[in-house]
Amino acid sequence: MKLKKIVCPFLCLMLLCGCSHVSFKKKNNPNQEVGESIQEMGFKDHSVYSILYPKTGIDDLDDKIKAIVEDGHKAFDEKTQAYKEKRKAEYNVSYESYVKDERYLSIRLDIYESIYENHEEIKTLVYDSKEKRFIGLEDIFQGDYLHALSNQAQTYFKERFPQECNQKNFELHSSAAVENFASFVLKKDRVVFYFSPGYLFDNAASMEIMYTDFKDYIDLSPETTSAYVPYDQVLNENVKPIDPDKPMVALTFDDGPSPKYTERILDALKEYNASATFFVLGSNAENAPKLLQRMVLEGNEIGNHTYSHKQLTTLSKAGIEEEIKETKECIYTITHIYPHVLRPPYGSKNDTVVKCAEDAKVVTWSLDTRDWKDRDAKIVVERILKDVKDGDIILMHDLYASSAQAAAIVIPKLQEMGYQLVTVSQLYEAKGM
Ligand SMILES: [Zn+2]
Missing domain, CATH: 3.20.20.370 (Glycoside hydrolase/deacetylase)
Known part of the structure; x- marks a missing residue:
């Protein structure tokens, strides 16, 4: 969210000499642990865009990031078709990226759109480089983790923002539902959950949980477990008895x-x-x-x-x-x-x-x-x-x-x-x- 205030698209555009599109590599900041940053900026008659996203070298991950960024951009372009105010509408993407260990990489994309009103959204991707796939809550949490997360969120935010917790969205969006905790990243020692503006509160919010404080519900072993049963260990086929005369x-x-x-x-x-x-x-x-x-x-x-x-x-x-x-x-x-x-x-x-x-x-x-x-x-x-x-x-x-x-x-x-x-x-x- 911070970045869009630092980057001034209008200033940058002056340097582009009329080019409507440019990409360049940007020096990493401390919250960009994965990949190299690619920045694209440009403008049309009524809109400007500035997109900063990581290129990680992992094809699946890069394709997904690009798809999110480009789909958002396309949707923005469609919405601004009827827009008339000169170069006022804005599409902005920034990111953070984290490495938990050599196995788990996380990307947070902050997508900001300003047309008639402003809209901000946080999207996250967590990639398991051992299994070569994206993972969700159910892949790393176990047991009744949704209730534990809900309790944690309610305690955490009521301590910090007692006033705001009275708003109607707070109870609903901190309840034990998968979609409430679907945006998260895995840092070295903690998991961080994000809540887009307007979801829990008017502003964006985040909650951090140390892995050590949540070890009953979290399973994040980076070590490679043996995939196959040893040959001397035969699986016991637990075939259930049936009644051949019944349907x-x-x-x-x-x-x-x-x-x-x-x-x-x-x-x-x-x-x-x-x-x-x-x-x-x-x-x-x-x-x-x-x-x-x-x-x-x-x-x-x-x-x-x-x-x-x-x-x-x-x-x-x-x-x-x-x-x-x-x-x-x-x-x-x-x-x-x-x-x-x-x-x-x-x-x-x-x-x-x-x-x-x-x-x-x-x-x-x-x-x-x-x-x-x-x-x-x-x-x-x-x-x-x-x-x-x-x-x-x-x-x-x-x-x-x-x-x-x-x-x-x-x-x-x-x-x-x-x-x-x-x-x-x-x-x-x-x-x-
Ligand atoms: Zn089939």
Whole structure:
């Protein structure tokens, strides 16, 4: 927020000699620990912009930063189309960046827009360079951390700003909800939460928590944990008993595992003592050994959904074999169990696919939830409950928040309707398929 007051766009623009766009590297300040600073400035008839952002050399992170900055700029340009006051509208981005350790990098972007009125927003990105992905609260906090954060925020701000805490937004936006604490960065010794202007209070606010003060709720081990179980340790397949004479359905989840949502589905299955089948992609599975091991330990089945989700019927025999074998070996390395079922991507199969599957049964589905299309838990739940019948294999994807939410709702509902939730292999055996 500070930077926009220091940089005077009008002064800078005079030096640009009419160039409407320029980039240059800027010397780092102490709150810019990651990457080199790129600055872009320019003007149009009615607006000016000044954008300062980091280039970290990590492609995923740089692409995301650029996307946020450019989308904001585009939206600003659209909003200023009708604006008439000469060079008064302003778009300004500044940033801070932090390194927790060699694993976690955090970026804070301050986005300021002034058209008819001013609007300021703080956006954060936290990147895990070991897992090579962006992370959220659920990746580093554990237990009932949302209530702990909410209590902490209420105590912290009531001590500091007792007057402002009476405003209506404060109770609502400091409550135990994920979105209230979604903007944060990881510094060396503390996590800092940010609240954009107008969110908790009229002005921007931040709250710092030392990792040592929150160690019951935080899991930030930078050390590399061994990804694979040792070969002498065989996983105990915790297959749940079923009654073959009672109705049953098999929930199946394709395309994962997803670091974000698979765990939620596993939690729901565990809570209701239900089982499902996860048709994993080899490319995802090798990054998530702990999730695969948990699937097996909690009585779920892991199926092969190929390595990279190519339509198998378009590949040569060797190509099909490679897609299947690589995933099969990956699942075995992690769980010591070969998959008994294979679901070809898009359900697309022919004789060669069946031959290449060897011992694994080629499985499609009988009830398509189309969860990938609607991304709406309510619609997905309704679709299942309306059409479900004994022996169904239900197709879902553990890639979406809405699907995880739908699973948590539909699992107890199906049980109430008298269905046992079984794995595909259990269903095949019970129905003699
Ligand atoms: Zn798929």
